[in-house]
Amino acid sequence: MKNPHRLGRWLVALGLLHAIIACAGFFAPYDPREQDRENPYVPPTRVHLVDAHGRFHFRPFFYGSLIREDSFERLGEDSAKAVQIQFFTHGARYHLLGFLPCRLHLFGTGSGRIYVLGSDAYGRDQLSRILYGGQISLLAGLLGAGLTLLLGATIGTTAGYFGGWRDALLMRLAELFVALPWLYLLFALRAFLPLAVSPLEAFLLVTVVIGTVGWARPARLVRGVVLSAKERDFVRAARGFGASNGYLLRRHVLPAASSVLLTQAAILIPQFVLAEMTLSFLGLGVPEPVPSWGNLLANLQEYSVLISYWWMYLPALAIVPFFLGYLGLAGALQEHANPYKMEAASLGGTG
Amino acid sequence: MKARRPTLMFTGLGLALLLCAGEGTARPYPPSPPQGKPKEELLILPGEVGRTGGRLVVSLRAEPKTLNPLTAADAPSREVILGAMQADLIHINRATQLTEPALAKSWKVSKDNLEYTLTLRKGLRFSDGHPLDADDVLFTFHVYLDESVHATQRDLLIIGGKPIAVRKVDPWTVVFQLPKTYGVGERLFDGLAILPRHLLEKPYTEGKLAQTWTVSTPANQWAGAGPFRLKEYIPGQRLVLERNPFYWEQDSKQNRLPYLDELDFIFVPSSDAQVLRFQSGETDVISRLGAENFAALERLQRGFTMADAGPGLEYNFLFFNLNDLGEKAPPEIAQKQKWFREVKFRQAVSLAVDRQAIVRLVYQGRGAALWGPVTPGNRRWVNASIPHPARSLDRARQLLTEAGFTWGHGANGDSVLLDSEGKPVDFSVLTSSSSADRMKMATLIQDDLKQLGMRVQVAPLEFRSLIDRVTQTKTYEACVLGLVSFDADPNSDLNVWLSSGGTHLWNPSQTHPATAWEAEIDRLMEQQLSVTAYEQRKKLSDRVQEILADNQPMIFLASPNILAGAKNTIGNFRPAVLEPYVLWNVEQLFFRNGAGSASQ
């Protein structure tokens, strides 16, 4: 029994998540680059509805911070300084969807800064950084994965379908691609680039680099499936009737590979978002102070951060819903497309 | 990643003579030296008297690449070889920062400061029991100076283009003739390991010296005069050293040093992993701690002694590309060099940098803000009267206005600094992507300068790519880097300040000083080489620091404190601000409970 709603549900959920990222400026209370040097590594602000005297307030508020020298938890709450949270308020300038100049934010404060998800080493707001960071990272992940799959599917199909010398050549090429020390080439590439790489250029570079290098694995998987699919009886029969290569590929061979491709897509997107973490180590990532999920996660590589400031884990958790969404969508799509699908599948189905 | 200077060896303090019979050893007892009965003139070290025995486990960032002191260039090799396995003639005490006798029990300097006469201790032996005498010293210096050997320290022994001459007077006396005065010349001997002629002469005559004594050398083919000798090397895992029974120091109770039976170096690639190993008790001491990790370990309170030795000799700085690139200069860099050459521009940048924020945010307060290259940790040489102007954007704007800069409005409504031709001021700052500290500094500077209307891009690069840009292709605009002086003496950084020096980073290897103030620094540095009185040299060095502060070729930022830790059971743990921070007195370290390292 097919469930037509499953696909729709996943699409809506993912759509909502992406809309939030696309309108990061509205949901984020601050500019992601704005430093507050008096407040490095501030834990998430506690939001209250009931004040120190036990009175209830309709408008949520938080207390200003108080530096306590005596305890390991450096910051305490100063109950004399209550700050109210305001909704639909004016704050830092930003461009909605990249072009509409705007100052309206979902929430903000008149005085004092609120750190819903804590602050980083420079006192920058983590929530704002996560939201803005998603813009670059998700695009890079989606485009990178798309590029890889396109290359992988084309090369894998060519190798598997035509076989012979083409197969041997392409597969050895794939092995070469996996084996080569790409780090060297990346160092070289960086040397040829201008020193000041703008975030946009960095993003394009990251996308192209990770997209081009990764095709070998999907190509081999696709080739394996194609090798087998083209010898199925109905494909042989169709060929016997004089069907063209293009027709055979489109109608019979590629659909067989779709399951592998979808699975790969769902796995590759998170991997590509995380790959930027490694690339930033080489100076190829999105440069500071512009946030990306890759450089947010790179903070976690410091042991002291890991054990001292638990809220620095939050970016890793924030990206989980997106990746789960992709896995789920891949599963639902597969179920939707595959003619001999087993009955009802769950999340991620055959993902 | 910062440039590491050679780590030097350590020996002891005080001076005394003592007769003592050779101790029993597993190896064949050596033949007696020809000059009568072997006497041993051991050095007595003050300090807590410890207990013999135990194994100390220390982590190293990388494997030592060689056990050959001639070719050792990487920090781990130097730390191991010069820190624990080899000995020098005259040594710089890491705690007092003064020279003291080591293999040489005393030395005399001639009136013209050119001739150093060193007298060796009697009864010295290498770790294989073979006697050490003047012939070994002669051989050592001959080899260091031989160009075909490519000894990394050869350049130290070439003064004013001419090598130091060495001659033997008798088996215990050696005379060193300097071609030119070199300030306090005895500091030169620190870190020059005396090599065993009986083992290395054959490979040397065969021309294979550089390839001998790799890490896989069998223990019986290796010898040194340091407190420990080679026992075993396991590739990728550890290097095991054992007590050198012939070591030439003892404590005040006449116990021969070192106390420890064994010294194990395990290879742990990242500083964070080193903290983990220390925290779990797998290693006994830890040094080169970051402030965050230091605080985390302090908070644990698990039986560790954590020590903050104060600011070390590392100085971090921002500098601009002031090279004369001539015709080949890329136009965009040539355009920006016009700003960089303007001293008021550099002064304005210096005034806009929030050094206190760097100390607070990068070093958690465990560091010192810098306005000159000599850190407060270098007590004898720091010029305390250099002005420490507080951060002032107003003063910076005033300087920029005087230099012809103006402000306009950018696309986002923020103010943009424009030069006299109306071009917006923007430049990139290189940092090493492997140094989290300097990345943070660059990010803070970026934000500081934004308030002056400068658009700064941080460009992290992998370390060797960065060096290539700064020293070879010279295609960069500005860079944040750090250097660690390996010695407190101003001579150790000679090549940074001389305009002809290869590490005169903002404009290296000049044939003629490009500016009047660089010529003045050259003159002062040369002058301080020709005198030996501390007061005179200090005055000259102070003047150099003042000129640097006035002209800001480097905008000095901050210096981290030297942070270290040890298990509570370790005695004589006294970290110093000179490398090797913790192991400088390794021969005196001991376990109070006598048990040694607990392996799990």
Next chain:
Amino acid sequence: MRYTFRRMIQAAILLFGASVLTFLFSALAPGNYFDEMRLNPQISPETIISLRGQYHLDRPLPVRYVQWVNSLIHGEMGFSFAYNSPVGPLLWVRARNTLILTLTATLIAWAIALPLGIWSAATAGRWPDRVLSWATASFLVLPDLLLALCLLILAVRSGWFPTGGLVSTGFETLLPFGKFRDIVMHLTLPVTALVLSSLPILIRHVRAAIGEVLGAPFLRAAEGHGIPRRRLLYRYALRAAANPLISLFGFSIGALLSGSFLVEVVMSWPGLGPLMLEAILARDLYVVIGGVLLSTLFLVGGNFIADMMLYWADPRIRTEAATQ
């Protein structure tokens, strides 16, 4: 047989290509091994130039390549600048350590992934499948690095496991059983990290492959004939679904030397990973080339085994090869 021979020729060409390209890349990358000394005020620029000359780094690329091939023939694989010794012996020890780790991890991962994946496919849509799907999905989106670091912190906090390395200090004094136990203790964390990071992908692929064939008519027919479900799943379904799994297994073999890179670095396992990372950053050229060739060899081998198995397991491909 002819096929094997052809593959070997191809592999030789591939290795040649890989070595040439690595040489080229290394020439393009800025800086060389001796550049680090340029920041040392104690060493003059002339010394650095003469050092480069001593190691022939100033010669043209083709000359250096020929020199390297010559040393390869003598079994040395070039000379490491950093270690001042031939590359061959350096690599063997490290490769052995890596294989100890990855062979264990690969075996365990497959041993867990096959039954779990099949179980998941067989119970599609019911709770075991749902739980597994969520679990694999969550592990999949967790960065490997974070996983390894968390395991390390667990080790430190609990004190149950050593926090890195291959053996403890004082290993040589242990009895044979103690030695075995020591190695197992040291293996536990890195193997766990490797298994946890590869398991979700394996399980999902197994589930997808089995799920694909479960609906096929021949299996329904077999079920109708009363063949026991277990036998049905493990014999018929698994065999029919072997195709993508075999390709995947080929990757597993191919990745034996290179797949544990990150875990080795984070957990300071004395394998090829840390050596290669250090060599690449230090521009220790011949170590890099040696490492690349060694992992290429494994990759080619893994793919070759996978192709042979594909040929053996999938009758359709066999017929095609026969008709060629």
